Amino acid sequence: MLKKGFLRGLALIAVVAGLYFMARHHGGPADTRGTSIGKESLAPDFSLPDLAGQKLDLLSYRGKVVLLDFWATWCDPCREEIPQFVELQNKYSDRGLQIIGVSMDDGPEPVREFYQRFKMNYPVVMGNAQTGELYGGVLGLPIAFLIGRDGRISAKHIGATDISVLEKEIVNLLQSKAGLSRPGS
């Protein structure tokens, strides 16, 4: 009797949990997939406050491979990507990868709470409309720019990105020495 009741309970949980995950991950209209665009333009410089109020200048990261991620705490695909970015930062930081998050939240409070909860291990700055316009208009999230050691945009990913694709691009850039001493850069 006890066993039957327990099994019934488990079956009910399994059904409802299945509905829950279907609802969370049902694609509906196709989600935007990342689009790799080879750009050679210099990534626009900015100076924005991080979560401690200190200014972060993008230019100071010249020489590193930078993954610049525009995101927000309310953006579901962003929340799914960030743990993967934390892993990438751990894996490749000693080879010169620097991930920088640009939060497009309307204020820093939810971002600070998110930062702690997700144990983010890279700097996050508070973006604004001007920053978005510098990067061609950030009119949907997430959008990520991969920037080479020479400060030039190597790829732009719109929407949630296949992390294996992104990792390959990062490794290629980390291994590449091209552009480090490009005239005019």
Next chain:
Amino acid sequence: MSFPIKFRPTLLVLIFGTVAIALASVALAYQANLIPASRLINPDDLVKILQSAKSEKPLMIQVGSHVLYSQAHIPSSEFIGPASSESGLQSLRKRVESLPRNKFIVLYCGCCPWSHCPNVKPADDALKAMGFTNVKVLYISNNFGADWVEKGYPIAKGD
């Protein structure tokens, strides 16, 4: 108070079932996919209405992020705050409370792919609960940039 052994399995089923249903409800509450097609309007249809001299012009309300609104929004649309937050919903209710309940209203966001938008469904539900009968939600499949700006539809910037 101890329950007789024969009732405990049923009680466990009820408790776990309630918790599981509550979790599923939370997950489903923000699902833009659950907005019926009859309450949606496509971007090109809205543009036709906006450009027509004869059509009734809707009150357009952006229920997403201010940073996105500042970069680009539909001209004459108003920003009231993200409808995924209680403060945003309160602002929305306050904005419309004095309006006739048959007022033509269009809600939109465009922050994220449609199935992930946390804002449009709560906003639509709020207006439905207030008795508004002529509300449409702008169907933005990918994001406002891809489905409105890049299509060359009219935009305004700033506040």
